[in-house]
Amino acid sequence: MPDAGLLVPPDRVQRWVENFQGRHGTTALTVLDGGLEGSASDGSTFRMDLPFATRYAGLPDASAFAAAARTAPPADWGVLLVRKGGFAVARLSGTRTSASKVGQRHVQGRTKAGGQSQQRFARRRDNQARQAFEAAADHAVRLFGDLAGPVVTGGDASALEAVLEDPRLRALQVLQRRLPVPDPRRAVMEQAVADACSVGVVVHNSDGPSWPGRSSADGADGR
Incomplete structure (x- = not known):
């Protein structure tokens, strides 16, 4: 699953495009393959995609694209975040959380011990991780x-794979965009919900490659 790149909240899309134009010059906007693309006079380009794999079919206009982004969150969707140190599960209606569960599970770190001690430690660590993933799956099934x-996912790819292998979860519609998150806590889950509702942006500067990360209120393209 590919990681998310630059994320821009819908309410900041128009300002983001204006800042891009201010840094790179006159920018022509076009709609291509369900996304909004911009090409500046200095050769820099960007592409915006709506959240939830929604295809955009409106006008080549930043405000119209932002309006489409605000209406993209489905009436019934979920967030599943999993790392070895914990999990977060949330069910949402639009941008409102209707039910959620955040849990932490202790999984020991690595050891420098060798021989049988190392093997026992590895087995104990594997058991702790398995119990953590089982707890995450149980709550995901419940919600x-x-x-x-x-379902929008985030966290460690192998941990998510272990949870989603549960036969009870195989019917879920899991989106490809995986959010990079630290160990899930309540604040992390809330930010993940906001990120899931944000527009994905890829920037190609004329003097270098695109950059990943979350947008700031005033950021145009990270420079």
Whole structure:
């Protein structure tokens, strides 16, 4: 699953485009393959995609694109964040959280011990991780039992894979965009919900490659 790149909240999309134009010059906007693309006079370009794999079919206009982004969150969808240190599960209607669960599980770090001690430690660590993933799956089943919409994931790829292998979760519609998150806590989950509702942006500067990360209120393209 590919990681998310630059994330811009819908309310900042128009300002982001204006800042891009201020830094790179006159920018022509076009709609291509369900996204909004911009090409500046200095050769720099960007592409914006709506959240939830929604295809944009409106006018080549930043305000119209922002309006489409604000209406993109489904009426019923979920967030699943998993790392070895914990998990967070949330069910949402639009941007409102209707139910959630955040949990932490202790998984020991690595050891420098060798021989049988190292093997026992590795088995104990594997058991702790498995218990953590089972707890995450149980809560996902409880909250997502009759989920009609998609699930946005975040965290460690192998941990997510272990949770989603649960037969009870195989019918979920899991979106490809995986959010990079630290060990899930309540604040991390809330930020993940905001990020899931944000526009994905890829920037190609004329003097260098694009940059990843979360947008700031005033940032145009990270320079």
